[in-house]
Amino acid sequence: MCEIAIVRLDPDVPLPAYAHPGDAGADLVTTADVTLAPGERRLVPTGIAIALPDGYVGLVHPRSGLAWKAGLSIVNAPGTVDAGYRGEIKVCLVNLDPATPIELRRGDRIAQLVVQRVEHARFIEVESLDETSRGAGGHGSTGGFTASDPLTAGSTL
Numbered sequence: 445m446c447e448i449a450i451v452r453l454d455p456d457v458p459l460p461a462y463a464h465p466g467d468a469g470a471d472l473v474t475t476a477d478v479t480l481a482p483g484e485r486r487l488v489p490t491g492i493a494i495a496l497p498d499g500y501v502g503l504v505h506p507r508s509g510l511a512w513k514a515g516l517s518i519v520n521a522p523g524t525v526d527a528g529y530r531g532e533i534k535v536c537l538v539n540l541d542p543a544t545p546i547e548l549r550r551g552d553r554i555a556q557l558v559v560q561r562v563e564h565a566r567f568i569e570v571e572s573l574d575e576t577s578r579g580a581g582g583h584g585s586t587g588g589f590t591a592s593d594p595l596t597a598g599s600t601l
Protein backbone atom coordinates (compact mmCIF):
# COMPACT_ATOMS: atom_id res chain seq x y z
CA MET A 445 0.00 0.00 0.00
CA CYS A 446 1.34 3.43 -0.87
CA GLU A 447 0.72 6.53 1.20
CA ILE A 448 -0.37 9.70 -0.53
CA ALA A 449 -0.10 13.15 1.01
CA ILE A 450 -3.28 15.12 0.45
CA VAL A 451 -4.32 18.71 0.98
CA ARG A 452 -7.97 19.68 1.33
CA LEU A 453 -8.55 22.87 -0.62
CA ASP A 454 -12.07 22.93 0.73
CA PRO A 455 -12.46 22.24 4.47
CA ASP A 456 -15.70 20.26 4.02
CA VAL A 457 -14.47 17.85 1.38
CA PRO A 458 -14.12 14.22 2.50
CA LEU A 459 -10.86 12.41 1.84
CA PRO A 460 -11.06 10.07 -1.18
CA ALA A 461 -12.54 6.84 0.13
CA TYR A 462 -12.82 3.24 -1.04
CA ALA A 463 -16.47 2.18 -0.71
CA HIS A 464 -15.44 -1.43 0.06
CA PRO A 465 -12.20 -3.09 1.09
CA GLY A 466 -10.41 -4.20 -2.07
CA ASP A 467 -12.06 -1.61 -4.34
CA ALA A 468 -9.73 -0.25 -6.99
CA GLY A 469 -11.11 3.27 -7.06
CA ALA A 470 -11.43 5.83 -4.25
CA ASP A 471 -14.41 8.10 -4.81
CA LEU A 472 -13.92 11.80 -5.56
CA VAL A 473 -16.60 14.41 -4.95
CA THR A 474 -17.38 17.70 -6.63
CA THR A 475 -17.19 20.84 -4.53
CA ALA A 476 -19.42 22.75 -6.95
CA ASP A 477 -23.10 22.63 -7.86
CA VAL A 478 -23.11 21.86 -11.56
CA THR A 479 -25.83 21.29 -14.13
CA LEU A 480 -24.73 19.70 -17.38
CA ALA A 481 -27.02 20.12 -20.37
CA PRO A 482 -27.19 17.21 -22.82
CA GLY A 483 -23.84 17.03 -24.59
CA GLU A 484 -22.26 19.67 -22.32
CA ARG A 485 -18.82 19.23 -20.75
CA ARG A 486 -17.42 21.05 -17.75
CA LEU A 487 -14.18 21.02 -15.75
CA VAL A 488 -15.33 20.29 -12.22
CA PRO A 489 -13.29 20.85 -9.01
CA THR A 490 -12.75 18.08 -6.44
CA GLY A 491 -11.33 20.22 -3.63
CA ILE A 492 -8.20 18.13 -3.21
CA ALA A 493 -4.54 18.20 -4.25
CA ILE A 494 -2.25 15.20 -3.81
CA ALA A 495 1.42 14.30 -3.96
CA LEU A 496 1.76 10.89 -5.57
CA PRO A 497 5.07 9.14 -4.96
CA ASP A 498 7.39 8.90 -7.97
CA GLY A 499 6.57 5.82 -10.02
CA TYR A 500 2.81 6.13 -9.45
CA VAL A 501 -0.04 7.64 -11.44
CA GLY A 502 -3.58 8.58 -10.46
CA LEU A 503 -6.18 7.63 -13.05
CA VAL A 504 -9.53 9.44 -12.85
CA HIS A 505 -12.22 7.03 -13.97
CA PRO A 506 -15.97 7.50 -14.40
CA ARG A 507 -18.36 5.81 -11.97
CA SER A 508 -20.32 3.08 -13.71
CA GLY A 509 -23.62 3.74 -11.91
CA LEU A 510 -23.78 7.37 -12.99
CA ALA A 511 -22.63 6.40 -16.47
CA TRP A 512 -25.47 3.91 -16.83
CA LYS A 513 -28.22 5.79 -14.99
CA ALA A 514 -27.52 9.33 -16.15
CA GLY A 515 -25.02 9.20 -19.04
CA LEU A 516 -22.35 10.95 -16.96
CA SER A 517 -18.83 10.33 -18.24
CA ILE A 518 -15.37 11.88 -18.36
CA VAL A 519 -14.20 13.32 -21.66
CA ASN A 520 -10.58 12.22 -21.22
CA ALA A 521 -11.33 9.01 -19.32
CA PRO A 522 -9.26 7.97 -17.61
CA GLY A 523 -7.73 11.30 -16.68
CA THR A 524 -4.04 11.16 -15.86
CA VAL A 525 -2.77 12.74 -12.65
CA ASP A 526 1.02 12.89 -12.87
CA ALA A 527 3.16 12.18 -9.82
CA GLY A 528 4.59 15.69 -9.97
CA TYR A 529 1.21 17.45 -10.16
CA ARG A 530 0.38 19.55 -7.11
CA GLY A 531 -2.65 21.44 -8.37
CA GLU A 532 -6.28 20.69 -7.63
CA ILE A 533 -7.55 17.50 -9.22
CA LYS A 534 -10.29 18.49 -11.66
CA VAL A 535 -12.57 16.26 -13.66
CA CYS A 536 -13.72 17.01 -17.21
CA LEU A 537 -17.27 15.70 -16.92
CA VAL A 538 -19.60 15.26 -19.88
CA ASN A 539 -23.31 14.55 -20.12
CA LEU A 540 -23.68 11.92 -22.83
CA ASP A 541 -27.45 11.71 -22.46
CA PRO A 542 -29.11 13.13 -25.59
CA ALA A 543 -32.09 14.64 -23.77
CA THR A 544 -31.82 14.95 -19.99
CA PRO A 545 -29.70 17.45 -18.02
CA ILE A 546 -27.60 16.09 -15.14
CA GLU A 547 -27.75 18.01 -11.86
CA LEU A 548 -24.80 17.53 -9.55
CA ARG A 549 -24.68 18.93 -6.06
CA ARG A 550 -21.64 19.87 -3.98
CA GLY A 551 -20.52 16.67 -2.20
CA ASP A 552 -21.79 14.28 -4.89
CA ARG A 553 -19.36 11.52 -5.80
CA ILE A 554 -18.58 12.11 -9.45
CA ALA A 555 -15.50 10.02 -10.27
CA GLN A 556 -13.03 7.55 -8.80
CA LEU A 557 -9.27 7.73 -8.47
CA VAL A 558 -7.32 4.58 -9.27
CA VAL A 559 -3.69 4.71 -8.13
CA GLN A 560 -1.30 2.55 -10.12
CA ARG A 561 2.40 2.00 -10.53
CA VAL A 562 3.84 3.08 -13.85
CA GLU A 563 6.94 2.06 -15.77
CA HIS A 564 9.10 4.72 -17.27
CA ALA A 565 10.36 3.78 -20.70
CA ARG A 566 13.41 4.74 -22.65
CA PHE A 567 12.56 5.05 -26.35
CA ILE A 568 15.27 3.55 -28.55
CA GLU A 569 14.99 4.29 -32.26
CA VAL A 570 15.58 1.31 -34.58
CA GLU A 571 15.32 0.72 -38.37
CA SER A 572 12.59 -1.93 -38.16
CA LEU A 573 10.57 -3.85 -35.59
CA ASP A 574 10.48 -7.60 -34.90
CA GLU A 575 7.77 -9.72 -36.54
CA THR A 576 4.72 -10.84 -34.55
CA SER A 577 1.53 -12.81 -35.18
CA ARG A 578 -0.56 -9.61 -34.97
CA GLY A 579 1.76 -7.55 -37.07
CA ALA A 580 0.11 -4.28 -38.09
CA GLY A 581 -3.44 -5.62 -37.66
CA GLY A 582 -5.52 -3.43 -35.39
CA HIS A 583 -8.64 -1.30 -35.18
CA GLY A 584 -11.02 -4.25 -35.57
CA SER A 585 -8.79 -6.58 -37.59
CA THR A 586 -10.01 -9.57 -35.56
CA GLY A 587 -13.69 -8.72 -36.10
CA GLY A 588 -16.38 -6.49 -34.67
CA PHE A 589 -19.43 -7.18 -32.55
CA THR A 590 -22.60 -6.50 -34.54
CA ALA A 591 -24.00 -7.48 -37.90
CA SER A 592 -24.08 -3.78 -38.80
CA ASP A 593 -20.32 -3.57 -38.36
CA PRO A 594 -18.91 -3.60 -41.91
CA LEU A 595 -16.08 -5.82 -40.71
CA THR A 596 -18.47 -8.61 -39.68
CA ALA A 597 -21.52 -7.98 -41.89
CA GLY A 598 -23.09 -11.32 -42.78
CA SER A 599 -21.31 -13.11 -39.98
CA THR A 600 -23.11 -16.17 -38.58
CA LEU A 601 -21.84 -16.62 -35.06
Ligand SMILES: O=c1ccn([C@H]2C[C@H](O)[C@@H](COP(=O)(O)OP(=O)(O)OP(=O)(O)O)O2)c(=O)[nH]1
Nearest residue numbers: 504522523524525526527529532533534535536
Ligand atom coordinates in the same frame (compact mmCIF):
# COMPACT_ATOMS: atom_id res chain seq x y z
O1 LIG B 1 -8.56 14.26 -15.17
C1 LIG B 1 -7.55 14.96 -14.95
C2 LIG B 1 -6.43 14.91 -15.79
C3 LIG B 1 -5.35 15.73 -15.49
N1 LIG B 1 -5.37 16.53 -14.41
C4 LIG B 1 -4.19 17.34 -14.06
C5 LIG B 1 -3.13 16.45 -13.43
C6 LIG B 1 -2.18 16.18 -14.55
O2 LIG B 1 -0.89 15.91 -14.05
C7 LIG B 1 -2.27 17.47 -15.34
C8 LIG B 1 -1.94 17.33 -16.78
O3 LIG B 1 -2.75 16.34 -17.35
P1 LIG B 1 -2.47 15.83 -18.85
O4 LIG B 1 -1.03 15.55 -19.03
O5 LIG B 1 -3.44 14.73 -19.11
O6 LIG B 1 -2.95 17.08 -19.69
P2 LIG B 1 -2.20 17.89 -20.83
O7 LIG B 1 -3.26 18.46 -21.69
O8 LIG B 1 -1.15 17.06 -21.49
O9 LIG B 1 -1.58 19.08 -19.97
P3 LIG B 1 -0.05 19.39 -19.64
O10 LIG B 1 0.47 20.09 -20.85
O11 LIG B 1 -0.11 20.25 -18.43
O12 LIG B 1 0.65 18.09 -19.37
O13 LIG B 1 -3.62 17.89 -15.21
C9 LIG B 1 -6.46 16.56 -13.55
O14 LIG B 1 -6.51 17.27 -12.55
N2 LIG B 1 -7.53 15.77 -13.86
Ligand SMILES: [Mg+2]
Nearest residue numbers: 524525526529
Ligand atom coordinates in the same frame (compact mmCIF):
# COMPACT_ATOMS: atom_id res chain seq x y z
MG1 LIG C 1 0.51 16.20 -20.40
